[in-house]
Amino acid sequence: MATTGTAATAGTVTTGHAWERTDTGYTGVVADAEWAREIRRLADERDAVLLAHNYQLPEIQDVADHTGDSLALSRIAAASTASTIVFCGVHFMAETAKILGPGKTVLIPDERAGCSLADSITAEQLREWKAGFDDPVVVSYVNTTAEVKAETDICCTSSNAVDVVRSVPADRDVLFCPDQFLGAHVQRETGRENLHVWAGECHVHAGINGPELAERAAANPDADLFIHPECGCATSALYLAGEGTVPEDRVKILSTGQMLDAARETGASSVLVATEVGMLHQLRTAAPEIDFRAVNDRASCRYMKMITPAALLRCLSEGADEVHVPLDVAERAKASVERMIAIGTSGGGE
Structure with a gap:
């Protein structure tokens, strides 16, 4: 159906859409109605379910079968009867889907879509860290590679990280990785x-800072604050509440899934959101009557945005890029993910 150019740097499909591979992603395709129809046709032809993370481009979210956080989408992938999973997100998310559904074909539209947080610790670094403690318990955020998950005792999401750490006997050292801001949140709570x-x-998330949050909150005194615990400004948000600068009930430290629940329940007419800007699309869809604004409108993940309309079209027309996890790694990693699922409310995701 598809023809590709030299060294798979360009290609076209029967609708006439053409894509081109660049250093920053696949380009050259407009996400119009014809594109959407072709995406859905190719998905049906490939027996594929399309999953899109909350941080994806709006047009990718809108064409997907399911949109949500990485863990919820991975659980959907594992339960799906489709033979192929197309994960529109970053690489560790597609790996998690493969870990939970080893018999399925898992594709990511651009295998170069990595994650700075997942890259901040390797399996070797984790092994060296563990060696400095006497029988520690390793708790790893789900935003980690399969190899790190395989060295982990219990994974967590931001919505159940506190419950996971509380489940560990008080006399055991806990090594929490890799996010220092989520770790600080867990330390405050426990x-x-x-x-x-x-x-x-x-x-x-680290780039969404405290002074920026304080300035936006002062300019919008009636707004609720939805703060992701990965943000560098989470401590500042709690300080603003403690000082009375912002009413305590307006400051909410939330996972992405919890943000959607809070959006449907808030009585505020405006909300300042501290997370990746792709989340605004889902929030505005969930509660269109509310004015949702980013604390930092430059908080856009270049890796998430590598999943372009052209990349998705290429993925479905060519069956690329397939994600593989070695069986021994997958088995060990699956155990840590399953322990996470058994503790607290993990469905709300990262």
Whole structure:
């Protein structure tokens, strides 16, 4: 059906849409109605279910079968009767889908879509860190590679990280990785002194800073604040509430899934959102009467945005790029993910 150019750097499909591979992603395709019809036709032809993360481009979210956070989508992938999973997100998310559904074909529209947070710790670094403690319990955020998950005792999401850490016996050292801001949130909530936090971060969330949040909150005194715990401004948000600058009930530290629930329940007419800007599309769809604004409108993940209309078209027309996880790694990683699912409310995701 598809023909590709030299070294798979260009291609066209029967509708006449043409794509081109560049260093920053696949380009050259407009997400019009014809494109959407072709995407749905190719998905049916390939027996594929399309999953889109909340941080994806709006046109990718709109054409998908399911949109949500990475763990919820991976659970949908595992339960799906489709033989092929197309995961519109970053690479570790597609890996998690493969771990939970090893018999399925898992595709990511651009295998170069990585994650700065997942890259902030390797399996070798984790093994070296563990070696410095006597029988520690490793709790890893789901935003990690399959190899790191395989070295982990229990994975967590931002919505159940506190419950996961509380489930560990009080006398055991806990090594929490890789996100230092989520780790700080867990430490505040649990008061645990033997919680050791890896100094990793998501470059997008870390860039949403406290002074910026304070300035936006002062300019919008009636707005609720929806703050993702990966953000560098989470501590500042709690400080603003503690000082009375912002009413305490307006400051909400939330996972992406929890943000959607809060959007449907809030009585506020405006909300300032501290997370990746792709989340605004889902929030505005869930509660169109509310004015949702980004705390930092530059907080866009270049890796998430590598999943372009051209990349998705190429993926479905060519069956690229397939994600593989070695069986021994997948088996060990699956155990840590399943322990996470059994503790607290993991469906709300990262």
